[in-house]
Amino acid sequence: MATCAGAALPVAHQAKSRAHRAGGVCCVQVHDLSVRFGAHWAVQHVDLHVHCGEMVTLIGPNGAGKTTLLRALVGEIPYQGTFRFEAVHDAAHATTPRVGYVPQQVAVDKTAPVTVLDLFCAAVSAWPVCLARRAGVRAQAAAALAQVDAQALLAARVGALSGGQLQRVLLALALTPVPDIVLLDEPLTAMDHAGVQAFYRTVSRLREQFDLSVIMVSHDLAAAAAVSDRFICLQQRIVGQGPPHEVLTEPAVRAALGLPPAPSLA
Amino acid sequence: MMNFWHTLVQQLPGDWTQYAFMRQALLAVVLMTPVCALLGCVVINKQMAFFSDAVGHSALTGIACGVLLGLTEPRPAMLLFAVLFALSISICRRYAAASLDTIIGLAMACSVALGVVVLSRQGGFQRYTNFLVGDILTVTTAELRLLALLSVVVGAVILALFNRIFLTSVSTALAISRGVPVWLVETILAVVVALFVMICIPWIGLLVINSLLLLPAAAARNLARTTRGYVLWAVGLGSASGVAGLLLSYYLATATGATIVLIAAGVFAVSLLVRRWRAAA
Numbered sequence: 409m410a411t412c413a414g415a416a417l418p419v420a421h422q423a424k425s426r427a428h429r430a431g432g433v434c435c436v437q438v439h440d441l442s443v444r445f446g447a448h449w450a451v452q453h454v455d456l457h458v459h460c461g462e463m464v465t466l467i468g469p470n471g472a473g474k475t476t477l478l479r480a481l482v483g484e485i486p487y488q489g490t491f492r493f494e495a496v497h498d499a500a501h502a503t504t505p506r507v508g509y510v511p512q513q514v515a516v517d518k519t520a521p522v523t524v525l526d527l528f529c530a531a532v533s534a535w536p537v538c539l540a541r542r543a544g545v546r547a548q549a550a551a552a553l554a555q556v557d558a559q560a561l562l563a564a565r566v567g568a569l570s571g572g573q574l575q576r577v578l579l580a581l582a583l584t585p586v587p588d589i590v591l592l593d594e595p596l597t598a599m600d601h602a603g604v605q606a607f608y609r610t611v612s613r614l615r616e617q618f619d620l621s622v623i624m625v626s627h628d629l630a631a632a633a634a635v636s637d638r639f640i641c642l643q644q645r646i647v648g649q650g651p652p653h654e655v656l657t658e659p660a661v662r663a664a665l666g667l668p669p670a671p672s673l674a
Numbered sequence: 675m676m677n678f679w680h681t682l683v684q685q686l687p688g689d690w691t692q693y694a695f696m697r698q699a700l701l702a703v704v705l706m707t708p709v710c711a712l713l714g715c716v717v718i719n720k721q722m723a724f725f726s727d728a729v730g731h732s733a734l735t736g737i738a739c740g741v742l743l744g745l746t747e748p749r750p751a752m753l754l755f756a757v758l759f760a761l762s763i764s765i766c767r768r769y770a771a772a773s774l775d776t777i778i779g780l781a782m783a784c785s786v787a788l789g790v791v792v793l794s795r796q797g798g799f800q801r802y803t804n805f806l807v808g809d810i811l812t813v814t815t816a817e818l819r820l821l822a823l824l825s826v827v828v829g830a831v832i833l834a835l836f837n838r839i840f841l842t843s844v845s846t847a848l849a850i851s852r853g854v855p856v857w858l859v860e861t862i863l864a865v866v867v868a869l870f871v872m873i874c875i876p877w878i879g880l881l882v883i884n885s886l887l888l889l890p891a892a893a894a895r896n897l898a899r900t901t902r903g904y905v906l907w908a909v910g911l912g913s914a915s916g917v918a919g920l921l922l923s924y925y926l927a928t929a930t931g932a933t934i935v936l937i938a939a940g941v942f943a944v945s946l947l948v949r950r951w952r953a954a955a
Contacts, residue, residue: 484847509851514844519949521898527844529837530901531852536836538715538905565899566844578848591851 434460434495436505436589436621441489443473443480450476452644454489456623458589463615463622465632465652468642469664474625475512477642478591481623482509493588505589508582510575512593518567524577525549525562531581552580556610571595572603576610583614590615592624604631611635629656641665676815690924695811699930702813702821703916706874707886707934709825711912712832713867714891715905719843720863724775725763727884728782729868732759733875734789737802741792748805749876756868759785764861808879808931810920821873828870835859840901878931886931889938890915893945911941 438456442449451473458464466474480487493505516522528549529537535545546562553559558576561569569577575595582590592611599607612635615622626632633639633652640649641661648661655661657670683697690696717726733752740751759781766777793802813821832839838859841849849856875883890912891904898904919934926933 479847482847482851484850507851509848511845511848514848516844519895521895521900521904522844523900526840526901530840530844531837531848534837536833537840537901538836539833539902541902581848582851 434493434588434619435462437490437492437494437502438481439490439492441477441480441487441491443476443485443487449644451480451487451642454642454646456640458621458623460621461615461619462637463612463624463635464638464640465636466623466625466640466642467629467632467655467661467665468647469666472643472664474642475593478509478593478623478625481589481591482507506585506587508587508590510578510582510590510592512595514566514574514578516566520565520567522566523562524553524564524566524569527566527577528552528581528584532584548584549580552584553577555583555614556580571599572607575599575607579607579611579614583618586618587620589621589623592622594624594626594628601628601631604628605634608632608635676818688921690921695813696920696924698813698815698818699810699920700917701818702810702877703920703934704913705818705821705825706877707890707912707916708909709829709870710874710886711890711894711908712829712905713870714887714889714912715894715908716832716836716839716863717867717887718891718895720839720860721843722864722867723884723888724778725864726867726871726887728763728778728785729756729759729871730875730880730883731782732756732785732789733805733872733880734793734802735759735785736789736872737805738789738792749873752872752875753869756872757865760864760868761861764857764864767860768857804879805875806879806881807929808875808877808882810877810930813877824870824873828866831862831866835862839863878934879929882931882935885935886912886916886938889935889942893938893942896942896945896949911945912938915941 436456436458438454441451441454443451454477456464466477468474476485479485481491491505492502494502525546526537529535529541529545532548533542533545535542550559550562553562553576556576556579558573558580561573561577564573566574566577579592590611608631611622611624614620624632633656636652638649639652639655641647641655641664643664647664648655648658656667659669662668662670679701680694680697683700684691713726717723732755736752736755737748739755740748743751745751763778763781766781767774770777790799793799838849838854841852841854842856842859846856871883871887874886878886891908893911894904894907897907915938916934919937920930922928922937923930923933
């Protein structure tokens with residue numbers, strides 16, 4: 409089984425990493441993961457090694473299994489295979505990863521009496537949201553929102569947020585407490601290209617700050633290419649992976665994405 | 675304790691306070707309605723309204739089971755059946771391919787039919803119609819003790835699980851990613867709702883019990899901005915509707931459960947107007 413050996417991380421990443429990672433290079437390992445729905449394999453034999461501080465984007469056509477893979481890693485659907493976190497570079501000390509998940513959508517309707525602060529309190533504290541608030545949670549929520557440039561949204565109702573604002577709030581929530589890996593499922597609701605770019609820049613800044621592994625699903629290839637270390641093209645299996653612009657020239661990947669053959673550079 | 679309550683209520687104005695059954699009924703309402711409203715908030719958040727309705731209707735089968743077992747007091751059989759009903763729907767939901775709506779619809783249809791068939795044997799169904807309408811004026815001191823105990827337990831369980839239930843209603847995947855045992859939490863919630871609905875049915879009536887859960891919470895949803903406001907409004911409106919409904923039913927000589935529900939419906943209508951008025955302002 410492969411380990412994290414050989415990961416060449418910028419020194420800055422390691423300097424900012426948490427204490428238990430100080431001595432080594434950490435990574436998240438997905439080994440031979442498959443998901444089956446009845447007789448149909450939605451995801452088959454996926455191997456992924458994502459180093460701390462690395463940002464990987466899953467691309468692929470609709471129905472390729474991108475969201476299914478994330479849902480399996482979150483633990484929402486059963487899967488075959490393993491998903492481990494190695495804090496030091498030793499497979500024997502692998503643990504179950506602490507996942508920070510940014511869902512595609514939330515079931516909060518437009519008029520629901522749920523504020524951003526309510527959502528935070530419910531997620532980070534056991535003290536019932538419906539009773540008087542404990543001191544400290546508000547400050548914690550405000551600090552987490554400040555990280556994603558959304559401090560103004562603390563008292564806003566979740567149902568009244570725009571798609572981009574909701575994404576930022578959910579990202580702040582996923583980072584409280586700091587997880588081993590962030591799984592980010594891009595919303596299907598329309599967000600303009602500039603909004604997507606700004607959001608990805610925030611994600612990218614935070615993964616450097618916290619030395620985070622990030623796996624995201626994206627539909628905006630240009631915006632994702634600008635911040636990702638690696639693209640992984642999924643169509644049930646991994647069809648291609650590597651630096652974004654190289655992957656996008658591979659014939660198998662272009663075929664999977666329904667793109668015309670790459671123009672010759674010669 | 676009971677003596678203190680009776681003395682206390684006798685200080686209140688109105689000729690109804692001279693009747694012990696009214697004072698007992700008032701205590702039952704005061705114990706029941708806040709918990710119903712709290713449950714209603716959670717039921718609406720979790721979109722379980724159909725489930726709580728189905729549980730109410732399954733009371734008939736519970737009573738029928740009691741009759742078949744030869745029990746004189748139907749309540750233990752009702753409570754046991756409600757727990758089984760909630761558990762089996764929870765289990766079906768986990769393993770069956772059908773949608774939850776379909777599962778609940780089927781379970782309700784079957785259990786109501788079974789209950790009616792057993793209870794109507796030899797034309798004896800009239801004996802059980804008081805479960806349809808309910809009668810809170812017959813509540814006994816022993817029943818009040820049971821109700822008080824269950825109110826405290828159910829309230830405590832819901833508060834203890836409130837945040838986890840809340841997260842699962844926002845996003846199941848988000849809840850799972852934060853370590854919430856979603857199925858367990860949902861099953862406990864289903865059992866608790868079933869138990870409390872069942873304990874209230876002999877007093878409120880199975881025809882209207884679900885509205886007593888839903889209406890205060892639905893009205894609170896129109897008035898509140900935060901989750902805390904939502905629950906506080908619901909508990910306040912639920913209790914107020916309960917007390918007002920009890921007194922009105924005394925003066926109008928109507929069924930108490932239905933009167934409470936009508937008042938709660940009126941409160942809901944007002945809350946709609948308030949929301950529209952606020953939106954326009």
